[in-house]
Amino acid sequence: MTDLFCDTAMLGAGWATGVRIAIDATGSITAINANADPRGAERVAGAVIPGMPNLHSHAFQRAMAGLAERAGPGGDSFWTWREVMYGFVRRLGPEQVEAIAAQLYVEMAKAGYTAVAEFHYLHHQPDGSAYADPAELSLRVIEAARRAGIGITHLPVLYRHGGFGAKPAAEGQRRFLNDADRFLGIVERLRLVYADIHDVRIGMAPHSLRATSPELLADAIAGLERMDRSAPIHIHIAEQAKEVDECVAWSGARPVAWLLDHMPVGARWCLVHATHMVDAEVVNLARTGAVAGLCPTTEANLGDGLFALPAYLAAHGSLGIGSDSHISVSPIEELRWLEYGQRLARRERNVATTVASPHVGAELYRLALAGGAQAVARPVGSLAPGQRADLVVLDPDHPSLAGRSGDTLLDAFVFAGNTSPVRHVMAGGRWIVRDGRHAHEDAVADAYRRTV
Amino acid sequence: MTDLFCDTAMLGAGWATGVRIAIDATGSITAINANADPRGAERVAGAVIPGMPNLHSHAFQRAMAGLAERAGPGGDSFWTWREVMYGFVRRLGPEQVEAIAAQLYVEMAKAGYTAVAEFHYLHHQPDGSAYADPAELSLRVIEAARRAGIGITHLPVLYRHGGFGAKPAAEGQRRFLNDADRFLGIVERLRLVYADIHDVRIGMAPHSLRATSPELLADAIAGLERMDRSAPIHIHIAEQAKEVDECVAWSGARPVAWLLDHMPVGARWCLVHATHMVDAEVVNLARTGAVAGLCPTTEANLGDGLFALPAYLAAHGSLGIGSDSHISVSPIEELRWLEYGQRLARRERNVATTVASPHVGAELYRLALAGGAQAVARPVGSLAPGQRADLVVLDPDHPSLAGRSGDTLLDAFVFAGNTSPVRHVMAGGRWIVRDGRHAHEDAVADAYRRTV
Numbered sequence: 001m002t003d004l005f006c007d008t009a010m011l012g013a014g015w016a017t018g019v020r021i022a023i024d025a026t027g028s029i030t031a032i033n034a035n036a037d038p039r040g041a042e043r044v045a046g047a048v049i050p051g052m053p054n055l056h057s058h059a060f061q062r063a064m065a066g067l068a069e070r071a072g073p074g075g076d077s078f079w080t081w082r083e084v085m086y087g088f089v090r091r092l093g094p095e096q097v098e099a100i101a102a103q104l105y106v107e108m109a110k111a112g113y114t115a116v117a118e119f120h121y122l123h124h125q126p127d128g129s130a131y132a133d134p135a136e137l138s139l140r141v142i143e144a145a146r147r148a149g150i151g152i153t154h155l156p157v158l159y160r161h162g163g164f165g166a167k168p169a170a171e172g173q174r175r176f177l178n179d180a181d182r183f184l185g186i187v188e189r190l191r192l193v194y195a196d197i198h199d200v201r202i203g204m205a206p207h208s209l210r211a212t213s214p215e216l217l218a219d220a221i222a223g224l225e226r227m228d229r230s231a232p233i234h235i236h237i238a239e240q241a242k243e244v245d246e247c248v249a250w251s252g253a254r255p256v257a258w259l260l261d262h263m264p265v266g267a268r269w270c271l272v273h274a275t276h277m278v279d280a281e282v283v284n285l286a287r288t289g290a291v292a293g294l295c296p297t298t299e300a301n302l303g304d305g306l307f308a309l310p311a312y313l314a315a316h317g318s319l320g321i322g323s324d325s326h327i328s329v330s331p332i333e334e335l336r337w338l339e340y341g342q343r344l345a346r347r348e349r350n351v352a353t354t355v356a357s358p359h360v361g362a363e364l365y366r367l368a369l370a371g372g373a374q375a376v377a378r379p380v381g382s383l384a385p386g387q388r389a390d391l392v393v394l395d396p397d398h399p400s401l402a403g404r405s406g407d408t409l410l411d412a413f414v415f416a417g418n419t420s421p422v423r424h425v426m427a428g429g430r431w432i433v434r435d436g437r438h439a440h441e442d443a444v445a446d447a448y449r450r451t452v
Numbered sequence: 453m454t455d456l457f458c459d460t461a462m463l464g465a466g467w468a469t470g471v472r473i474a475i476d477a478t479g480s481i482t483a484i485n486a487n488a489d490p491r492g493a494e495r496v497a498g499a500v501i502p503g504m505p506n507l508h509s510h511a512f513q514r515a516m517a518g519l520a521e522r523a524g525p526g527g528d529s530f531w532t533w534r535e536v537m538y539g540f541v542r543r544l545g546p547e548q549v550e551a552i553a554a555q556l557y558v559e560m561a562k563a564g565y566t567a568v569a570e571f572h573y574l575h576h577q578p579d580g581s582a583y584a585d586p587a588e589l590s591l592r593v594i595e596a597a598r599r600a601g602i603g604i605t606h607l608p609v610l611y612r613h614g615g616f617g618a619k620p621a622a623e624g625q626r627r628f629l630n631d632a633d634r635f636l637g638i639v640e641r642l643r644l645v646y647a648d649i650h651d652v653r654i655g656m657a658p659h660s661l662r663a664t665s666p667e668l669l670a671d672a673i674a675g676l677e678r679m680d681r682s683a684p685i686h687i688h689i690a691e692q693a694k695e696v697d698e699c700v701a702w703s704g705a706r707p708v709a710w711l712l713d714h715m716p717v718g719a720r721w722c723l724v725h726a727t728h729m730v731d732a733e734v735v736n737l738a739r740t741g742a743v744a745g746l747c748p749t750t751e752a753n754l755g756d757g758l759f760a761l762p763a764y765l766a767a768h769g770s771l772g773i774g775s776d777s778h779i780s781v782s783p784i785e786e787l788r789w790l791e792y793g794q795r796l797a798r799r800e801r802n803v804a805t806t807v808a809s810p811h812v813g814a815e816l817y818r819l820a821l822a823g824g825a826q827a828v829a830r831p832v833g834s835l836a837p838g839q840r841a842d843l844v845v846l847d848p849d850h851p852s853l854a855g856r857s858g859d860t861l862l863d864a865f866v867f868a869g870n871t872s873p874v875r876h877v878m879a880g881g882r883w884i885v886r887d888g889r890h891a892h893e894d895a896v897a898d899a900y901r902r903t904v
């Protein structure tokens with residue numbers, strides 16, 4: 001019902017000029033043609049690229065950004081950060097959760113993220129009892145995404161234990177806990193509510209090996225498969241060296257190796273972080289076709305370590321990016337520092353090159369589109385018939401893009417400058433950002449400030 | 453002649469409320485009082501912090517940002533990047549140099565940099581012969597800074613050789629080359645032209661040990677001292693491991709060790725990068741009182757390596773930040789990734805804490821203000837009588853700063869979000885950025901785009 005016409009657009013591995021994109025009333029692309037007739041189409045000035053899926057988000061953590069950048073007594077680590085986070089979690093009600101998520105998703109839209117996979121582990125009241133609707137907080141978060149206009153793949157989190165070997169959960173974890181039945185009830189309810197909504201997909205996320213058990217994992221996966229055999233499954237894995245040591249003490253195997261040996265890991269899986277792998281794990285993970293969910297800004301903020309990027313790319317592994325704790329909300333900062341971390345460690349330049357392209361920025365952007373689309377398990381990540389109309393228009397007047405085109409333009413988008421050239425953003429066929437502004441940004445920001 | 457009044461301002465290591473800042477007609481602060489009377493003053497909404505000095509810039513490289521992010525045949529490194537840069541340099545005339553520098557300095561102002569130290573090595577015509585005015589390109593760059601309204605410490609670069617042991621310079625370096633007399637002539641001319649201008653300071657920059665020789669260094673320093681015994685001296689040092697190896701082969705000593713042993717390094721010196729130091733060099737450098745000029749985004753982009761930050765802070769070393777190649781122009785990205793690089797390498801959080809403050813963002817900002825001010829050798833970097841009125845007003849409505857105050861506000865400024873909360877910027881007593889816009893930004897960007 002809408003036709004767009006732009007001078008240049010990224011189609012697959014290349015670029016086309018004079019591109020006309022036909023979009024139907026449901027928000028999907030029905031046709032896309034190069035060297036097309038512009039008459040009757042809405043003209044868009046600037047290069048058009050697919051919007052980026054954000055494959056890992058804990059929405060409520062947006063409101064913590066900047067609060068934990070101080071040293072505590074006795075050193076500081078991921079684990080002391082987690083205590084700050086638990087203290088924060090205790091105080092959030094449904095309205096706060098929704099206000100924070102709406103602010104976050106508006107920021108995502110403005111940064112060029114058009115879809116998110118929300119790894120949602122805040123389910124219950126502060127004392128651990130269920131809300132009247134057990135899916136209350138999930139519904140709040142999904143509605144926040146719908147208000148912001150971005151697509152959401154909602155992943156209720158299965159969390160039951162406080163450590164490997166089914167250790168009891170701690171006080172600060174009460175709001176997260178479910179057994180398999182209660183958990184599957186939430187998944188089922190959400191699937192029912194959003195059955196006919198294009199831009200919402202329901203999957204699941206076992207939190208981690210330490211927060212589940214082999215039996216619980218197997219039960220939950222079997223329960224999900226009875227509902228939807230292609231629903232995405234995400235899991236945190238091998239983020240911290242301590243977690244690797246504990247997994248080895250528990251099972252004799254490292255986390256990624258254990259998971260690949262005991263669970264049906266395949267293309268519908270996203271292994272979030274996968275920071276600490278030995279060479280065999282890198283190759284074996286790549287072979288499964290699962291996505292590595294990389295979160296460079298959060299992994300740096302938390303001192304996790306660097307992903308084995310060169311070996312994983314050499315093994316043709318799939319990857320995408322997530323803003324995770326939302327210390328930053330920018331696909332550019334994620335991609336740039338994914339590459340820069342490698343450059344610093346290896347003391348060379350342009351590490352993330354593949355045979356596909358010598359352009360590192362363009363290649364990283366394409367890799368993250370493909371892996372991100374796979375992880376959100378929705379038809380996004382490229383401009384083609386049958387895909388959702390999720391796209392970003394880059395500002396042709398932005399000085400950092402002056403004189404750049406094609407893959408060199410994408411290199412400049414990723415690596416040059418620190419002000420965003422994202423000008424307009426469309427998701428599901430609707431303009432959600434025009435001239436850098438989101439239609440609801442003032443109202444959403446007001447509600448957010450009141451919450452904080 | 454102007455009085456400002458703000459609700460809160462960063463004064464030294466703390467914060468004050470109800471602050472009135474009196475500024476004279478020359479652009480210097482004459483008085484500053486807390487809990488003051490606002491009547492008759494210009495009211496400023498938002499927290500006021502000192503503007504950041506940018507201690508290392510090669511202005512013309514701004515126009516290359518994003519062009520070298522592709523792999524060449526046979527691998528890629530700092531040294532292949534340098535070949536791209538030399539090819540770019542061949543084509544620049546005075547007008548292009550000025551247009552690029554003006555764009556860069558406007559971007560600096562908008563990002564919250566209120567002063568720059570320009571390490572200027574592009575002196576001559578493409579064939580190496582002097583312009584009619586031998587300081588032509590320096591004058592162009594300084595005028596660009598004055599148009600943007602930021603203070604500039606201009607450092608003509610002494611460059612004569614192509615490698616350690618006085619190797620002949622290469623073809624691509626002809627525009628940089630000077631002997632001591634020609635070099636000192638440029639310094640003298642610039643000192644004369646800008647003798648009475650508050651916001652311009654002239655120093656000098658021997659490019660590096662590999663591009664100079666001990667005799668040339670001694671002659672240039674002696675020549676400078678005859679003109680100005682407190683003028684700043686900046687030098688690139690120990691950026692790349694290869695350079696360290698070549699220095700050892702040439703002299704038997706590592707670059708920083710050689711410099712400290714043979715030159716009068718003290719508080720007026722800035723050692724740019726100083727990436728590769730052994731423990732004794734770290735401690736000895738800190739003892740001299742010189743500034744370490746750190747450029748985290750460029751050092752990451754070029755795969756240089758990580759500075760020895762924890763040991764240097766433990767030795768009470770002085771440091772500041774520079775945007776160097778301008779792949780990014782943001783004090784936030786420099787400070788954030790200075791800390792994050794350490795977190796990734798050490799797998800812990802909040803590395804850059806000192807006894808002064810547990811707030812890592814606030815502490816890094818203060819350290820970089822002090823070291824940056826020392827490196828630009830002008831009265832900037834704090835809000836106090838006698839200092840230039842160089843300041844930044846943070847947007848009180850920015851969601852990332854909501855609910856934050858004092859040092860927690862600075863932590864959020866440095867670590868949270870990816871959109872700049874810099875709202876207004878004053879340099880030398882003049883508002884150069886209001887509501888995120890620079891008065892000349894459109895005209896400057898037009899000229900820049902025509903150039904590129």
